[in-house]
Amino acid sequence: MMTQATPSYVPTELTVPRRYRDRAAYDKQAVHAVLDEALHCTIAFLRDGRPMNLPTLHARVGETVYVHGSTGGRFALLDGEPISISVTLLDALVLARSWMHHSLGYRSVVAIGEARVVQDEDERYAAMAALVDKLYLGRTADSRPPTAKELAATAIVALDLEAVSLKHRGDHVADDEADLEGSPYWAGSIAVRTVRGEAVPAPDLDPAVPLPAGLR
Template sequence: MTASPETPATASPDAGYAPTEHTTPTRYRDRTFYDRALVHSILDEAYVCHLGFVRDGRPVVLPTLYARVGERLYLHGSTGARAQRMAGEKDPGLPVCVTVTHIDGLVLARSSFHHSVNYRSVVIHGTAVQLDDPDEKQAALDSFVDHVVPGRAADSRRANAKELAATSVLALDLEEVSARVRAGGPDDDPEDLHLPHWTGLIPLTKGYGAPVPADTLAPGIEIPDYLRDL
């Protein structure tokens, strides 16, 4: 489903996130938005983000699970992961760039140059810190589970001490944030409108299949309502 952005890139900080040098684009400024509701909706709909940072002088980009709780993003990892170790070693933390992208449609133009995709994306700049507070860490792990399937955390065993010790969580506050959206059909050049090539939009949609029970599921355990709601 393609979002219909209504907040211009010149929105005031009171209406959303304040633009910074890191979140102000040099091209297609009309596709850039700072509206909090739009940013939150894009983040909440995806499951995987890409975490970028610099390691030994070289850029590294890793896919990882995440969850948003208010104005904070939690990033999941193991205690042995390089990003988690670096965030714990550095003061005040690890400078990162986090991105999330949805592809909503394939845009087919008459010319190859104007082919495109409709998308919604969020880019977050900031400093990720390792969570030390055990209560916030446990709550963050619950949020990962509920982010994937709302209601699942209450219907599963919480992490025990051994699992908590093996898991690392990075926290990144949503401060330097921007969203970019491209919606609509192809934008052909006027001189190409007579060309005999099919042009238009191929929408992409996300769907869920029927739940498949595990072979070890005990008899009599029915599919819970929160899974039926998917």
């Protein structure tokens, strides 16, 4: 008998916020949507007893998030170590009447777990393809696949999505009631969006190479 997939992540001591618990959510579909929309992430870990925090590209495949780096870099040393991956989508600037209540409208995801440096060649190849397609869907078909040497020089780190939380805030202004009546200060929000521009060819691109249909 097949069991239905769990629709939500289980809250844990690590993923339940101490403040604004009403902003936290654990729905898998919502978490996946934020991870898939975000174009980059930050990965945090300890190195020689010191916290490290590095920005990088990520891609989600099912219940796993992949990041990549050089085999000569720090990522290649993370196998079995605790890490945290976070992404944030900024949706609005929230301008309140008081300094205290200025804020941001956002959606963010934090995932905590044990890093796994991917060794299986098929998984490594699939993860690299997912990372390239994350930049632009279908890009793997319009670019050269990696050589064996390039694959060997690339470290792929995987994090299984288990201890995960989504936190979100809308664009509402939350001023104190005492500031609402008769205040001379404007309050409201300004939407913030990430927009892709037009494709600009590289200066050394052969003019005979056509713009891929997906980039038009």
